[in-house]
Amino acid sequence: MDTEEKLVRLEEQAYFQEKLLAQLNEALTFQQAQIDLLEKRIAELEQNVTSLLEASPQDAPAHTLPPHYMPERY
DSSP: OOHHHHHHHHHHHHHHHHHHHHHHHHHHHHHHHHHHHHHHHHHHHHHHHHHHHHHSOTTSOOSOOOTTOOGGGO
């Protein structure tokens, strides 16, 4: 393999590596946008749960087991 063939081979590798790097960057950017959206939705859900808990009557029974639940049966 002479010097010119080596140079051509290196240029080909550089081209494909740059192309792959661009694809990886695009995928990473898309994933980050998805993560940002999911974090926003989680924050909204937390806010909804908090407001529901605050709006619930204070005399409501706490998280208790129903009367028909018998743990000794299981």
